[in-house]
Amino acid sequence: MPRFAANLSMMYTEFEFTERFAAAAKDGFKGVEYLFPYDYAAQTLRDLLDAHGLEQVLFNAPPGNWAQNERGIASLPGREDEFKQGFDLALEYARVLGNRTLHVMAGLIQPDQDREKHRAVYLSNLAYAALLAAREGITVVIEPINTRDIPGYFLNRQDEAQEICAEVGVENLRVQFDIYHCQIVEGDVASKLKRDISRPHAGIAHIQIAGVPDRHEPDLGEVNYPYLFQLIDELGYQGWIGCEYRPKAQTSAGLSWLSAWIR
DSSP, X not given: OOEEEEETTTSOTTSOGGGHHHHHHHTTOOEEEOSOOTTSOHHHHHHHHHHTTOEEEEEEXXXXXXXXXXXXXXXXXXXXXXXHHHXXXXXXXXXXXXXXXXXXXXXXXXXXXXXXXXXXXXXXXXXXXXXXXXXXXXEEEXXXXXXXXXXXXXXXXXXXHHHXXXXXXXXXXXXXXXXXXXXXXXXXXXXXXXXXXXXXXXXXXXXEEOOTTTOOXXXXXXXXXXXXXXXXXXXXXXXXXXXXXOOXXXXXXXXXXXXXXXX
């Protein structure tokens, strides 16, 4: 049965952030993820996890200046030292939180910028991050993101993400497969899951879901999630499925889709 993690950056926003852990646990979630932990002391977050019997399953390395619309710096030439410092900080948090998967955001590229230069920086930074993470049993993931939500994002397609992982060639660099983003950019989600979930030197280490096109609950919109959940089970996926969606109303009221899977 799929294991679902609540994304506390998008869900339970009717509560203060530190109150969302309790709300997620009350609704039956056993794992949580969110974008960034860095506004809080790591031990504060660990205490919340322990108090509510939750596992931290994913967060992102520092993305640069998020308030100024930066969406990662891993592919940005000239920002390599900043990337390394940020990833070191992410590892410090992961140690305390018990988190075994870290997402590294690629960043934005402008039409007039040299894509091959950005790609070379990206691969170098990913190799650095994966090497450090491997020493602590942590997996680094990269995520193709659609350019409707994040215009100009460097990485958009599943095949390119898999190729990058294979080119870096380390076992703990893998893909974060967000079904919402994949459906918008490429479609044919089931075939891509079958193709990629266990690729050698690549593969899928984390899955995320949301309804398409509005990024609400997964039972709203054009994607047949019950079919995909069954397929994911049949493919032997053992990781978490992050619920990275914006509830249409209050979070708990929209969780009828989850009840059958929790039972």
